[in-house]
Amino acid sequence: MNSSKLQHYNLVNLGRQLKTHVLDRVDINLPASKGQIEEDALRMRVYGHVLEMYSDYAGLVVMSHQGRKGGDDFASFEHHCETLRKLLPNDMMVDFVPHDKVFAPETKERIKRLGRRQIMLLDNMRYFEEEKKWEVEHNTYVPCFKGVIQSCVNDSIPTWHREDSSLMCLPYIAPTWIGLRSSYELRILQEVVNSKEPKALIMGGAKIQKVADLVKIGQTGVDIFTGGLPGQGIGKARGYHLGGGDH
Numbered sequence: 534m535n536s537s538k539l540q541h542y543n544l545v546n547l548g549r550q551l552k553t554h555v556l557d558r559v560d561i562n563l564p565a566s567k568g569q570i571e572e573d574a575l576r577m578r579v580y581g582h583v584l585e586m587y588s589d590y591a592g593l594v595v596m597s598h599q600g601r602k603g604g605d606d607f608a609s610f611e612h613h614c615e616t617l618r619k620l621l622p623n624d625m626m627v628d629f630v631p632h633d634k635v636f637a638p639e640t641k642e643r644i645k646r647l648g649r650r651q652i653m654l655l656d657n658m659r660y661f662e663e664e665k666k667w668e669v670e671h672n673t674y675v676p677c678f679k680g681v682i683q684s685c686v687n688d689s690i691p692t693w694h695r696e697d698s699s700l701m702c703l704p705y706i707a708p709t710w711i712g713l714r715s716s717y718e719l720r721i722l723q724e725v726v727n728s729k730e731p732k733a734l735i736m737g738g739a740k741i742q743k744v745a746d747l748v749k750i751g752q753t754g755v756d757i758f759t760g761g762l763p764g765q766g767i768g769k770a771r772g773y774h775l776g777g778g779d780h
Contacts, residue, residue: 550710552683553591554647557584557712558699560689561597561613570599570608572616581620583688583714584652588625592647594682596655596699597689598664614654625650632656636677644681658699667701674702688712690719737761 559580563570570577587593599608614629621627628651634640635655647653658664663672685703687693687710692700703709711719725732733756736747747767751757759767765775 547686547710547713548587548590550684550708551587551591551686553649554594554644554682555587555591555684555686556594556596556678556682556703556706557587557686558689558703559584559595559597559712560691561610562599563613565599565608570612570616572619577613577616578620579714580688581617583712584617585621585625586713587686588650588652590649591684592644592649593652594644594647594655594678595652596658598658598692598697598699600657600659608657610654610656617652617654621652626652628653630655632660635661636673641677641681644678658697661698664698667696667698669705672698672702674698675705678702678706682707685709686712688715690715732756733758735759736763 561577561580563574563577565571584593584595597610597613599610599613609631611629611631614627618627628643630640630643630653644653661673663674685707687700687703689700689712693715732754734747734750735758737760747757747759747763768775
């Protein structure tokens with residue numbers, strides 16, 4: 534089965550499971566400069582396409598985050614919403630809910646009125662203190678959305694390793710499905726892992742704790758090309774002088 538047929542097959546199967554209204558957790562944490570996101574970011578274009586396909590089956594409530602966890606560089610999703618409107622067809626409604634209205638009763642009523650090809654983008658989840666730590670018994674997400682939301686989609690594969698409340702809450706709200714983009718990425722990863730061809734890993738970032746993982750991966754025979762803090766950590770471990778007081 535080729536890629537386009539597989540994508541259509543996965544979409545139809547997912548669409549059959551979705552019941553309006555749908556809460557979709559995506560990852561539109563985008564590169565930004567001086568408070569402005571990059572409108573042409575690949576991630577935004579890909580999710581715009583996926584949301585359009587989902588919206589043919591049910592009204593969507595979309596949530597995500599922008600900015601670093603524990604930081605204070607949070608940005609409103611108002612600009613993200615404007616970008617989505619540019620990416621999606623003119624016949625699709627894209628509505629924005631600011632952070633002070635996300636859990637308000639009026640928002641719940643607006644969700645009830647959502648129809649097919651209508652999207653409601655909730656503001657940046659980083660604004661909420663409880664996003665940092667998931668607690669089953671003490672959170673706002675579940676009591677706000679349970680009963681109103683009939684299906685959840687977790688399509689935020691880059692953040693699956695986290696315990697953010699906006700990820701952990703989904704199965705407590707409604708039956709939860711793996712999203713189309715995530716399914717596609719999992720399939721590609723499986724093909725790469727199972728391939729007998731030579732493999733290489735390219736990785737950067739600012740998380741120094743990943744150095745140990747890179748060492749383990751390197752021991753499997755995978756060539757690794759890295760930069761950022763992980764690259765500096767590996768360079769230092771090998772005895773290289775990196776400057777900046779490292780003597």
